[in-house]
Amino acid sequence: MTSLKTVTKQLIINDVLRGTASNNDNKNSNDLNPDWRVLILDKQATTVLTSCCNMQGITTEGISMVEDLYKKRQPFPSLEAVYILQPIEKSLNCLLADLNSDQTMYKAFHIFFLEICPMESFDTLCEVKHKRRIKTLKEINFSFIPAESNVYLLDAEESMKFYYNPQQNDDGKTLMELQRLAERLATVCATLGEFPSIRYRAGYPKNVVFAKTLERKLQEYKTSDQAMGEGPEKLRSQLIILDRGFDCVSPVVHELTFQAMIHDLLPVKDNIYTIQSQNGRTKEILLDDNDESWKSLKNTHIAEVMQKVPEEYKKFLESKNIHSNKTNIKDLQLMIKKMPQYQKQLTMLDTQINMAADCNSAFKKIEKLCEVEQDLATTVDSDGEKLRDPMSQINPIILDFDVFTEYDKLRVIILYILFKNGVAQSSLQKLLQHANVSSDMHSIVTNLSLLGQNVISGEGNSGNQIPRKNRENEGVRYKLSRWIPVIKDVMEYALEDNLDKRLFPFQLNRLSETGYRVPTSTRYGWHNQGSLPRNRPKIIIFVMGGVTYSEIRSAYEVNSQQNDYEVIIGSTHIITPQRFLENLKEL
Structure with a gap:
């Protein structure tokens, strides 16, 4: 199975770093080692590289220092320099300043562009003062963030504003933003070696514009x-291509798998979780797929995590010939503090125990809220009965000012509005008033209409027209996790060649039938399966305006259920419920 992180890391290491290594035997003892090079990055290149490479790996390949293209730098005329940058005005101007400098900045220049560079920029580079020192000039087509093995991000959270706010419909500015995102998305395809057929959700007008823009970019790369x-x-x-309006339930409902809960309920920033060490100091832990134990747990339901973490801990103790009958989280936390000799090995396990305990504590406070959310999202209760009086369920939530936050109440109000497909203006005002939602937060709810949802009855928005799959034969393992993201249906419809051609037209030519049929669900158990075959055709999903952790989990589940296709999922950015609400407020 393709790993975007592995592919992109290999591209940087093999094509860029090893491809520019010097074999100069005429070493001057007074100079720095000529095999060492300086790596110079612009902002986008820095973001991209840090997502797939670490400093130790870069140093191993002969990089003596990493510098910021935008800052003033000391010349190293005895060293060669490797530049990685976007071909944008600011970065090009900094590069040209180095190439036209009166002093020799570097012995040689190896220049790599993350995207296709305009021909006029190439022409300018041919006229610089130090043009004879340019040894490499290449496009590597890599302008996205490989967030996980099957997840990519375009690092463009601001896309929500220009894509969904009608007041920012300046044709020139919008087209420039679409071209920028299409360029980055095209580099995902180029990195994977794919020239896919493009489909888009027809329910939002800008999707077809973006599809055509992307098609032109892909044709450039194909050329x-x-x-x-x-x-x-x-x-x-x-x-x-999906706009965020295709499913507004998944971004607000509480997802009870480990990674999603951590980012929703705990103070995690930039995938860094902070814990208290034995001496009372805080310790930052990076939640990264390089740690196999985290990778195996992150998409696991919290009920299973609470069982597996103690089991992993007991396995560790047995490997050290330490016997204990402790099974609950709190006892394990105390035991870890009494074993300082194993602190390095126990760091990640300690982190998982802390996170599992914190998630479980947070969940106990919102358990009733989760039940109401699931009923509203699925439109039925845990027994499968149609909801008769949803207002009686949400009232205890919105009137509770001790347990539930303003964001909690906004989430349940949004789910109620989506359940009703819009409410009367007076009803909306009463809901917000009774929940004591501050006036500056009202736009979070009303701006849902910009995503094509009916907030007020009779607005005439299309809402979600994607038919839901019948999953009655799959059963429900957890009553508080009955909601299945719409994106999973989209993926499976595409695999089955049953994705409605009116709702999802092709930008150009029609594909042949896949001949694939989706098997029985393996929900919450997919992560225990072995590796899958390589070189399969791809279903590449792109969500404009943020993708949720539950939707990412769905992609991994679909991959685990079949061997015929590989699903790659991505977006402008990852959204937690609070981040989604904040994005709505900013529209």
């Missing part, structure tokens, strides 16, 4: 690399 997308398997690959 420069004719092998892109070649082969019988790759001919079946699809890229599906």
Whole structure:
């Protein structure tokens, strides 16, 4: 199975760093080692590289220092320099300043562009003062963040504003933003070697504009690399464009898998979780897939995490010939503090125990809220009965000023509005008033209409027209996790060749039938399966305006259920419920 992190890391290491290594045997003892090079990055390159490479790995490849392109730098005329940058005005101007400098900045210049560089910029580089020192000038087509093995991000949270706010519909500015995002998304396809057929949700007008823009960008990459997308398997690959309005339930409902809960309920920032060490100092832990134990637990339901973490701890104790009958989280936390000799090995386990305990504590406070959310999201109660009086369920939530936060109440109000497909203006005002929602937060609810949802009855918005799959035969394992993100239906419809062609038209040519049929669900158990075959055709999902952790989990589940296709999912950014509400407020 393709790993975006692995592919992109190999690209940086092999094509950029090893590809520019010097074999100069005429070493001057007075100079720095000529095999060492300086790595110079602009803002986008820094974001991209830190997502897939670490400093130790970069140093191993002969990089003596990493510098910021935008800052004043000391010349190293005895060293070669490797530049990685976007071909944008600010970065190009800094590069040109180095190439036209009166003093020799570096012995040689190896220049790599993250995207296709305009021809006029190439022409300018041919006229610089130190043009003879340019040894490499190449486009590496890599302008996205490989967040996980099957997840990519375009690092463009601001897309919500220009894509959904009608007041920012300046054609020139909007087109520039669409071109920028299309360029980055095209580099995802280029990195994977894919030239997919493009499909888009027809319910939002800008989707077709973006699809056409992306098509033109892919054609540019195809022109420069004719092998892109070649082969019988790759001919079946699809890229599906979704606007965030296709599913507004998943971004607000409480998801009870480990990673989603941590980011929703705990103070985690930039994937860093802070814990208190034995001496009372705080310790920052990076939640990263390089840790296999975290990778195996992150998409696991919290009920299973509470069982597995103690089991992992007991396995560790047995490996050290330490016997204990402790099974609950609190006892384990105390035991870890009494074993300082194993602190390094126990760091991640300690983190997981802390996070599991914190998640469980937070969950106990919102358990009733989760039940109400699931009923509203699925439109039925835990027994499968149609909801008769949802207002009687949400009233205890919105009138509770001790347990539930303003954001909690906004989430349940949004779910109620989506359940009703819009409410009367007077009813909305009463809901917000009774919940004591501050006036500056009202726009969070009303701006849902900009995503195509009916907030007020009779607004005439299309809402979500994607038919839901019948999953009655799959059963429900957890009553508070009955909601299944709409995106999972979209993925499976695409695999089955049953994705409605009116709701999801092709930008160009129609694909042949896949011949695939989705098997029985393996929900919450997919992460225990072995690796999957490589070189399968891809279903590349792109969500404009943020993707949720539950939707990312769904992609992994679909991959685990079949071997015919590989799903790659991405977006402008990852959204937690609070981040989604904040994005709505800013529209």
